[in-house]
Amino acid sequence: MPSASVIIPAHNEARVIGRLLTRLLAEAAPGEFDVVVVANGCDDDTAGVARGFGVRVVETPVPSKREALRLGDQAASSHPRVYVDADxxxxxxxxxxxxxxxxxxxxxxxxxxxxxxxxxxxxxxxxxxxxxxxxxxxxxxxxxxxxxxxxxxxxxxxxxxxxxxxxxxxxxxxxxxxxxxxxxxxxxxxxxxxxxxxxxxxxxxxxxxxxxxxxxxxxxxxxxxxxxxxxxxxxxxxxxxxxxxxxxxxxxxxxxxxxxxxxxxxxxxxxxxxxxxxxxxxxxxxxxxxxxxxxxxxxxxxxxxxxxxxxxxxxxxxxxxxxxxxxxxxxxxxx
Structure with missing residues (x-):
């Protein structure tokens, strides 16, 4: 079981989400962290960039950080929970x-x-x-x-x-x-x-x-x-x-x-x-x-x-x- 869940609400963050995920996962062991990116109300490729790192991606058409946090919590599997801004x-x-x-x-x-x-x-x-x-x-x-x-x-x-x-x-x-x-x-x-x-x-x-x-x-x-x-x-x-x-x-x-x-x-x-x-x-x-x-x-x-x-x-x-x-x-x- 992952030792922590990481929830990243992301609204049109295709330019920076890769920068965060690169450093976040650089030294992580397989399965060490449960990372959930919630792409909310995006009209760019935030979800696609995040999927390229092998993390779980939840998508919603609602551009709301609070809604994204709620959906991320529903999807997360472990505690502690770490909430991270995409930028x-x-x-x-x-x-x-x-x-x-x-x-x-x-x-x-x-x-x-x-x-x-x-x-x-x-x-x-x-x-x-x-x-x-x-x-x-x-x-x-x-x-x-x-x-x-x-x-x-x-x-x-x-x-x-x-x-x-x-x-x-x-x-x-x-x-x-x-x-x-x-x-x-x-x-x-x-x-x-x-x-x-x-x-x-x-x-x-x-x-x-x-x-x-x-x-x-x-x-x-x-x-x-x-x-x-x-x-x-x-x-x-x-x-x-x-x-x-x-x-x-x-x-x-x-x-x-x-x-x-x-x-x-x-x-x-x-x-x-x-x-x-x-x-x-x-x-x-x-x-x-x-x-x-x-x-x-x-x-x-x-x-x-x-x-x-x-x-x-x-x-x-x-x-x-x-x-x-x-x-x-x-x-x-x-x-």
Whole structure:
């Protein structure tokens, strides 16, 4: 029996799904993982590319990530479940590290030894400081503006558990060839405490069987990764230092703004729903703390504030209309 199921919702991802599957399966033993790609509402060859890797493919005409996740769960055969966005990169060793983190005492099910080192990033993406033009460690790709206190679906904050119910990898953000305003934005964003500690904005979330049941009880929202992160208290979730997801951010300032508008809308939807009552916005205190610790980032803070204010202004129309379904997708990061 596979030691974990991997569910990949994919909407018109023919350009990038092969990149993910190549690294994900590079060192996997036959039958080690149950990989399910859910091609939803595609008018490209996403399904055909995925089938070329020998993974299972589920197709639906409905272009909905939530529906794709539901169908993937129905098709999956094993736990833990690892949900992976098609536009990130995750290696075999990273996947094993996430699986092992959800097993008792760090030992994977079925006798597989725990992984101790992440899969290396591609040779042309060196790891550097968050404000440098290469690959930034622990930087978010498009995480919502969150500074949150997690709770379960009943509104309670559970006690700490020895084995986490949910896990996610460290972030490695590819910033080379991005304009300075994009790099400046993420130099600030990557230093926000909630961004460093939350499971959102990583493109990958792994859950145990118990954790998966909790996710299934969540209300439908556009920001599925933020909602998933909020569903688990700090003691129930873990950022796995031995795993790393490579994230490809927007290539233009305009595309970054589109993502930020979506992020603001996500936060507004969550604040108005059953998970309301949690502080979900970056506050002045967070930014002042960054300025005190790293005064050389003052120009970057100015860029961050400008982008944030513009995104909030543009999101007001959608929030007033209650439009929480329009998905502002960034195509530039898929080139």
């Amino acid at each position: 990130v990169e995750l290696g075999t060793a990273d996947l094993r590290a996430l699986r092992d983190a959800l097993a008792d005492d760090g030992v994977a099910a079925h006798g597989t030894a725990p992984t101790t080192a992440p899969t290396a990033a591609p040779a042309n993406t060196p790891a550097v400081a968050p404000n440098a033009p290469g690959l930034a460690q622990n930087a978010p790709e498009a995480a919502p503006e969150a500074s949150v206190t997690a709770q379960d679906a009943s509104g309670n904050v559970p006690a700490r558990v020895a084995t986490p119910l949910a896990a996610a990898p460290e972030r490695a953000l590819v910033l080379r060839d991005r304009p300075w305003p994009v790099r400046a934005y993420y130099a600030v964003w990557s230093r926000l405490p909630a961004v460093r500690e939350g499971l959102f904005g990583r493109g990958v979330i792994a859950v145990s069987e118990q954790g998966n049941r909790r996710l299934m009880d969540l209300p439908p929202v556009m920001g599925d990764d933020l909602a998933a992160s909020l569903a688990f208290a700090p003691g129930e979730r873990r950022v796995v230092r031995e795993a790393r997801a490579v994230i490809h951010p927007p290539r233009t300032l305009g595309d970054l703004l589109r993502r930020r508008v979506r992020a603001v809308t996500v936060v507004a939807e969550i604040e108005q729903g059953p998970m309301s009552g949690q502080e979900a916005r970056t506050g002045p205190r967070d930014l002042l703390a960054i300025a005190r610790r790293a005064p050389w980032l003052l120009p970057h803070l100015a860029v961050f504030l400008t982008i944030t204010l513009v995104a909030r202004a543009r999101a007001r129309r959608a929030v007033r209309a209650g439009d929480y379904t329009t998905w502002l997708r960034d195509e530039s990061s898929r080139d």
